[in-house]
Amino acid sequence: xxxxxxxxxxxxxxxxxxxxxxxxxxxxxxxxxxxxxxxxxxxxxxxxxxxxxxxxxxxxxxxxxxxxxxxxxxxxxxxxxxxxxxxxxxxxxxxxxxxxxxxxxxxxxxxxxxxxxxxxxxxxxxxxxxxxxxxxxxxxxxxxxxxxxxxxxxxxxxxxxx
Numbered sequence: 001x002x003x004x005x006x007x008x009x010x011x012x013x014x015x016x017x018x019x020x021x022x023x024x025x026x027x028x029x030x031x032x033x034x035x036x037x038x039x040x041x042x043x044x045x046x047x048x049x050x051x052x053x054x055x056x057x058x059x060x061x062x063x064x065x066x067x068x069x070x071x072x073x074x075x076x077x078x079x080x081x082x083x084x085x086x087x088x089x090x091x092x093x094x095x096x097x098x099x100x101x102x103x104x105x106x107x108x109x110x111x112x113x114x115x116x117x118x119x120x121x122x123x124x125x126x127x128x129x130x131x132x133x134x135x136x137x138x139x140x141x142x143x144x145x146x147x148x149x150x151x152x153x154x155x156x157x158x159x160x161x162x
Contacts, residue, residue: 016040016047023086027068029076029101034068037084037099045095048088049155056152059129060086060095063148066122067099070108075101075143093153094131102143107135 014025023044027033041064042057050057064084071082080102087096110123126133130148138145 014040016044018047018049021088021090023084025084026081027084029072029078029080029082031069031072033082034065034072037068037082038065041084041086041097044086050152056095056150056155059150060097060152063097063126063129063150064099066126067097067146067148070122070146071099071101074106074108075103077102077143088152093151095150095152096147097130097150098145098147100138100141100143100145102138102141104137104143107144108146 014023016023023041025037025040027037038061042052042061045057045060046052050060064086068082068084075082082102083098083100085096085098085100087098089096108123110127123133126148129150131151133146133148136145136147137143
């Protein structure tokens with residue numbers, strides 16, 4: 001019996017599990033990789049109890065989308081992956097988001113984009129949605145990690161399983 005390539009790829013994706021407090025995923029430095037990082041972060045937030053269309057879920061999903069897009073646009077090094085990490089801090093009611101890339105010399109800058117520009121507003125959104133955010137050298141690897149902390153409060157009560 002042979003295994004289809006689709007099954008092999010799916011088996012490599014991390015599963016969003018409610019009991020894990022850290023979710024970690026490496027993604028390709030491409031727009032497709034950034035979209036996958038955002039989608040998996042969304043699934044993990046739902047598994048943790050912050051359902052789709054809640055303010056905490058949407059804030060984390062948007063921040064991951066912005067930071068992942070920045071990583072693959074401005075921090076891309078050919079042949080090197082980016083990484084996403086989500087930390088659930090139960091005692092503090094916070095979720096920490098980290099997106100790492102391998103280009104440490106290009107640090108993110110918040111700028112005031114003009115009304116005629118198509119981009120340049122992502123970090124303004126991150127700053128508005130996060131309690132705090134910043135940049136740190138990537139631990140044990142070349143590059144940087146852009147992080148943000150979202151006040152999440154306690155997740156709603158778990159849904160009944162059918």
